Amino acid sequence: MSLNTKKKSGWPGLIEAYRDWLPVTEATPIITLQEGDTPLIPLNAISSRIGNGVKVFAKYDGLNPTGSFKDRGMTMAISKAKENGCEAVICASTGNTSASAAAYARRAGMRAFVLIPDGYVAQGKLAQALVYGAEVLAIKGNFDKALEIVREIAERYPVTLVNSTNPFRLEGQKTAAFEIIEALGNAPDWICIPMGNAGNISAYWMGFEAYFKAGISKQLPKMLGFQAIGSAPLVLNTTVKEPKTIATAIRIGNPVNREKALIVKEKSNGKFLSVTDQEIINAYKLLGKEEGIFCEPASAASVAGLLKCKNEIKNESTIVCILTGNGLKDPDCAINNNDATFFNGLDPNIDKIAQTMGF
Ligand SMILES: *Cc1c(COP(=O)(O)O)cnc(C)c1O
Numbered sequence: 414m415s416l417n418t419k420k421k422s423g424w425p426g427l428i429e430a431y432r433d434w435l436p437v438t439e440a441t442p443i444i445t446l447q448e449g450d451t452p453l454i455p456l457n458a459i460s461s462r463i464g465n466g467v468k469v470f471a472k473y474d475g476l477n478p479t480g481s482f483k484d485r486g487m488t489m490a491i492s493k494a495k496e497n498g499c500e501a502v503i504c505a506s507t508g509n510t511s512a513s514a515a516a517y518a519r520r521a522g523m524r525a526f527v528l529i530p531d532g533y534v535a536q537g538k539l540a541q542a543l544v545y546g547a548e549v550l551a552i553k554g555n556f557d558k559a560l561e562i563v564r565e566i567a568e569r570y571p572v573t574l575v576n577s578t579n580p581f582r583l584e585g586q587k588t589a590a591f592e593i594i595e596a597l598g599n600a601p602d603w604i605c606i607p608m609g610n611a612g613n614i615s616a617y618w619m620g621f622e623a624y625f626k627a628g629i630s631k632q633l634p635k636m637l638g639f640q641a642i643g644s645a646p647l648v649l650n651t652t653v654k655e656p657k658t659i660a661t662a663i664r665i666g667n668p669v670n671r672e673k674a675l676i677v678k679e680k681s682n683g684k685f686l687s688v689t690d691q692e693i694i695n696a697y698k699l700l701g702k703e704e705g706i707f708c709e710p711a712s713a714a715s716v717a718g719l720l721k722c723k724n725e726i727k728n729e730s731t732i733v734c735i736l737t738g739n740g741l742k743d744p745d746c747a748i749n750n751n752d753a754t755f756f757n758g759l760d761p762n763i764d765k766i767a768q769t770m771g772f
Pocket residue numbers: 481482483509510577607608609610611612613614662663709711712737738739
């Protein structure tokens with residue numbers, strides 16, 4: 414047997430992989446869980462539904478170490494915080510930021526304080542924050558309120574804010590665009606992405622612009638951002654006081670990166686649209702049943718949005734949908750929203766089981 418040369422060197426994590434493109438120096442201690450290098454998976458069933466030679470891919474960022482793209486930003490934010498001698502970090506979170514902040518902060522030997530909206534964080538995410546050793550503060554209020562509080566606390570006390578207002582977060586997150594260009598040999602025609610605080614759409618655009626300016630890609634993609642209809646401040650161009658949606662990761666009424674996102678929309682000739690919770694769930698089930706991909710509901714908003722824009726897609730286009738988080742994050746949503754056949758309480762009898770199977 415010879416060595417499998419396809420796997421010749423281990424992935425070092427995204428800071429080492431893209432060091433030249435990131436604001437780090439020799440003095441920066443790199444706090445990594447080897448995040449990044451996530452797969453770009455062809456979505457065959459969805460491509461054939463659209464037809465006309467259109468190729469759709471999923472950038473499955475739910476395969477990062479804590480199960481969401483937040484790890485791309487957190488490796489940078491925590492490494493820089495460590496470099497600056499910080500001993501504690503804080504964030505407001507709908508769940509994934511807290512899981513990621515806790516994992517990286519604890520790995521760096523720091524305290525991690527997380528403020529969450531009581532009752533609106535998916536079980537898997539809360540479980541992670543607890544196991545990663547975060548100090549969890551659940552408030553009676555939504556994400557937007559939690560963010561207001563942590564911003565104030567970070568100004569008054571010696572704790573570093575690691576929400577997407579932290580510029581290092583977006584720097585790390587932009588590397589997903591690099592990976593897409595490397596996998597396709599060029600930027601795609603469209604990016605479809607869910608938006609909450611709209612940090613990620615802004616980060617992707619930074620990445621696409623950087624590679625375009627360096628001549629590594631020949632085009633810039635059109636950026637299509639999607640929000641849930643009950644939580645669509647960027648689509649409605651307003652603030653939503655009481656955002657509502659099954660997709661808790663994007664249940665945000667006052668996005669902190671609003672200005673940046675509007676610039677991305679304009680520069681990329683893009684669009685912001687809303688999708689209903691039902692459309693999100695339909696796409697969520699479709700990804701599971703026909704593509705074998707289990708993502709969280711917020712992530713499925715990208716595919717729901719794409720299907721909604723089906724008639725505007727040019728023939729032979731290449732489209733990438735960003736699947737931001739792993740389906741295991743939100744088991745309640747999965748149990749309550751599926752078309753599975755589930756027979757329980759069966760006798761352990763071969764004939765009866767075969768009969769139930771339809772034989
Ligand atoms: C954070 C998050 C989003 C929203 O990203 P923003 O940068 O806030 O727009 C979408 N999906 C998942 C799974 C997330 O964790």
